[in-house]
Amino acid sequence: MIQRFLGWLGETPWSVALLESLYVWPLVESTHVLALGLFVGTTVMMDLRLVGVAFRKVPVQAFTGRLLPWTHIGFVVMAVTGLLLFYSQPLRYYHNVFFRVKVLVLIAAGINAFIFHRGAQRRAAEWADDAMPPRAARAAGAVSLAAWTVVVVTGRLIAYNWFDCDLQPQPDWVNWAAGCATGSE
Amino acid sequence: MLEPFFRWCESTLIGRAVAESVWAFPILEAIHLLGLCMLGGALLVVDLRLLGAGLTGQPVAQLARNARRWLITALVIMVATGIPLFLSEAIKAYYNTSFWVKMTTLPIALLFTFLVRERVAREEGRDPGVRGKIVGAVSLALWFTVAAAGRWIGFS
Numbered sequence: 001m002i003q004r005f006l007g008w009l010g011e012t013p014w015s016v017a018l019l020e021s022l023y024v025w026p027l028v029e030s031t032h033v034l035a036l037g038l039f040v041g042t043t044v045m046m047d048l049r050l051v052g053v054a055f056r057k058v059p060v061q062a063f064t065g066r067l068l069p070w071t072h073i074g075f076v077v078m079a080v081t082g083l084l085l086f087y088s089q090p091l092r093y094y095h096n097v098f099f100r101v102k103v104l105v106l107i108a109a110g111i112n113a114f115i116f117h118r119g120a121q122r123r124a125a126e127w128a129d130d131a132m133p134p135r136a137a138r139a140a141g142a143v144s145l146a147a148w149t150v151v152v153v154t155g156r157l158i159a160y161n162w163f164d165c166d167l168q169p170q171p172d173w174v175n176w177a178a179g180c181a182t183g184s185e
Numbered sequence: 186m187l188e189p190f191f192r193w194c195e196s197t198l199i200g201r202a203v204a205e206s207v208w209a210f211p212i213l214e215a216i217h218l219l220g221l222c223m224l225g226g227a228l229l230v231v232d233l234r235l236l237g238a239g240l241t242g243q244p245v246a247q248l249a250r251n252a253r254r255w256l257i258t259a260l261v262i263m264v265a266t267g268i269p270l271f272l273s274e275a276i277k278a279y280y281n282t283s284f285w286v287k288m289t290t291l292p293i294a295l296l297f298t299f300l301v302r303e304r305v306a307r308e309e310g311r312d313p314g315v316r317g318k319i320v321g322a323v324s325l326a327l328w329f330t331v332a333a334a335g336r337w338i339g340f341s
Contacts, residue, residue, distance in 0.1 A: 026337070029340075034329070034332050037221055040222035041222050041223065041225030045226040045230050045255070054255060055251045057251075062240050062243060066240050067230070067233075152215065153216075156214055157211055160211055
């Protein structure tokens with residue numbers, strides 16, 4: 001079902017045009033990469049604050065209040081350009097191991113941010129000025145740093161076709177992880 | 186004129202090792218990108234503040250002092266991965282306009298950051314004036330050019 005839909009999506013004229021365009025695709029990709037500096041960059045600065053190793057004299061609320069809007073702008077740019085990149089080659093990305101790991105970790109990063117928002121951040125007034133935030137906040141910062149590191153690395157590696165389904169033979173775990181339709185199935 | 190030097194770069198042990206390895210270039214690239222993230226964050230915290238946005242309410246000098254070591258860490262990561270990436274495809278880089286744009290802008294950005302911006306940020310208090318705003322904008326423009334040209338090396 002999903003494969004059929006993505007196959008259809010990848011054959012729509014705009015998808016083909018985007019993939020084959022000389023400048024639009026590279027510009028979308030470049031925007032996606034440069035927005036990392038804004039989105040992941042500001043996220044990392046806040047995470048380092050939460051972990052307690054940077055900006056120790058700056059209240060955490062300054063980050064969540066004043067810097068977070070910029071993080072959100074970065075996220076919107078990343079999401080829009082990322083969806084466009086996906087739209088240019090939906091089936092290939094769907095069967096790409098790195099893309100799959102990236103999406104899973106992306107979801108994990110989102111859940112982590114949500115838990116922090118609902119938990120430690122609600123009581124931030126009690127600890128926002130502390131150089132060393134409470135354990136829950138430090139954990140949220142550390143998980144976020146690890147998650148975004150994995151997202152950036154796997155995101156970059158999507159470009160490589162080492163584990164693509166059309167490059168058989170692949171080890172069984174690759175075919176499983178990439179959801180390749182192999183002859184044995 | 187510099188072409189023989191670039192040929193030599195590509196023939197170095199590191200250059201050949203990276204070029205011949207399947208994983209080395211992509212992994213170095215990925216770490217280079219992680220450095221970019223940290224660089225972007227460390228720059229933006231201060232530049233946005235100089236422009237009167239972001240962490241307003243915090244003294245510029247303090248933010249700049251705090252961000253400095255992350256800025257330097259990021260630059261070390263980027264240079265340490267950027268050099269082997271360059272060595273592995275030095276001849277391609279030699280004929281690549283984006284590479285030259287990046288390498289011309291990079292020293293300017295570095296000098297501006299550590300000679301001009303750092304001094305200005307140290308003197309600014311809670312209310313950066315026109316000078317601070319200009320410095321923040323120039324810093325962002327310079328580093329944006331470095332990053333954009335860097336990404337474009339792979340496309341041209």
